[in-house]
Amino acid sequence: MSCFEMRPMRAGEEEALLNLLEGAFGVRGIFQRYMDWDPLLRPEDTLLALDDQGPISCVQIFSRRIRLRGETVALGGIGSVATADAYRERGLASELMRHAIREMEQRGMALALLFTGLFDFYQRLGFRSVPQARRLLHRPHPPAEPALELSVRPFQQADLEAISALYESYSAAFEICTVRDASYWQGQLGYAGSPDEDFRLVERAGRVVAYARCIELEGARVAMEFARSESAAAELAALLLALTPEERPLVCPQAPDPELDQALAGTGARLETVADPSMLWRVLDRPSLARLAQLPAADDEELLAALVGGSRALYWPSDRF
Structure with missing residues (x-):
C-alpha cells in the first residue's frame, strides 16, 4: 500500500466526504441525512485516507446501544465504507477498517455490526454473518x-x-x-x-x-x-x-x-x-460477551450465535447505518 495520510475527519471536510461517497455509491442524500440528523455522529467518527487533493477512502463509526441479556451494551456500527475508483485495490479500506476496529475497542464497544454483501472482504477482518429471518x-x-x-x-x-x-x-x-x-x-x-x-x-x-x-x-x-x-x-x-x-x-x-x-x-x-445474511457482526470485547452469554470458553462464532443469533434476536432495519 502506498503511503497516504490516515486520520479522523476534521470540521469543514464534510463536502469532500460527501463527494467521495456520491462518487462511490451514486447517491448523496442518504449520507447527508445521517450527517445532518444523527445526534451521535461526530466528525471524528469518520476515518479518512487522503492524498494531496483530499479524501480518497473513508469509514464511519456509528454509536448505538442495544439490549442484550437484560443489559445495555455499546455497539459500533460500521457504514459508508468507500474508496475512490482510482485508488482501489491498494488496501486503503482494509487499513481504515483496522483503525476503526481499534477505535471501537478503545471506546469500550462490545460488538461491531455492518450490513453488506461483501462477505469475503469483511470476514478477513473478523466479521461473521449471523442471518436474521x-x-x-x-x-x-x-x-x-x-x-x-x-x-x-x-x-x-x-x-x-x-x-x-x-x-x-x-x-x-x-x-x-x-x-x-x-x-x-x-x-x-x-x-x-x-x-x-x-x-x-x-x-x-x-x-x-x-x-x-x-x-x-x-x-x-x-x-x-x-x-x-x-x-x-x-x-x-x-x-x-x-x-x-x-x-x-x-x-x-x-x-x-x-x-x-x-x-x-x-x-x-x-x-x-x-x-437475510447481510448482517455481519464482530466480537470486540470477548470477556464481557462471554460473561453475558455465560460461556467462558466460547470462541467468537459461538458467542455470536448465542447472543445475536437466537430466536428472539431482532435488529430493526430502521436502525441501520
Whole structure:
C-alpha cells in the first residue's frame, strides 16, 4: 500500500466526504441525512485516507446501544465504507477498517455490526454473518373481507411520545433492539430509510395501539419497524396487510410475536420466511460477551450465535447505518 495520510475527519471536510461517497455509491442524500440528523455522529467518527487533493477512502463509526441479556451494551456500527475508483485495490479500506476496529475497542464497544454483501472482504477482518429471518407478506387472493374496521392515519410529530412508549413495551422482550432516547428518536426520524417513508398508526378509542413504518428500497417494499400494544395483534396485522402492495410482498422483520403470526394467518395472507445474511457482526470485547452469554470458553462464532443469533434476536432495519 502506498503511503497516504490516515486520520479522523476534521470540521469543514464534510463536502469532500460527501463527494467521495456520491462518487462511490451514486447517491448523496442518504449520507447527508445521517450527517445532518444523527445526534451521535461526530466528525471524528469518520476515518479518512487522503492524498494531496483530499479524501480518497473513508469509514464511519456509528454509536448505538442495544439490549442484550437484560443489559445495555455499546455497539459500533460500521457504514459508508468507500474508496475512490482510482485508488482501489491498494488496501486503503482494509487499513481504515483496522483503525476503526481499534477505535471501537478503545471506546469500550462490545460488538461491531455492518450490513453488506461483501462477505469475503469483511470476514478477513473478523466479521461473521449471523442471518436474521425475514418474512415476505403476500396479500390474500381473492382479497378477504376486513375482519375489523381500522382507524388509520399518518404519523405526526405530536404522536412521538405514544409511539416511543409502544416501541419500548413491544421491543423490551426482544434481544439486540436499539435503546432509544428522545434525541435518538428525533434523529432517526430524520435519517432512517428515505424521505418518502410511509409511517402510519392505528388508533382505538383515541389511543395509539399499533404503528408500522415502510419504505421503498431497491425495488422492494420494506417494513422497517412496527410495534403494538398487548391487545392489538389484530390491528397490527391489518395495518401490515394494508401496507402490502397488490402484486409484490411486504418484506418484514420476523418479530418473535406468535400472536401477530396468528393474526396474520387469520387474514388469509401468505407468509414466506427467508434468511437475510447481510448482517455481519464482530466480537470486540470477548470477556464481557462471554460473561453475558455465560460461556467462558466460547470462541467468537459461538458467542455470536448465542447472543445475536437466537430466536428472539431482532435488529430493526430502521436502525441501520
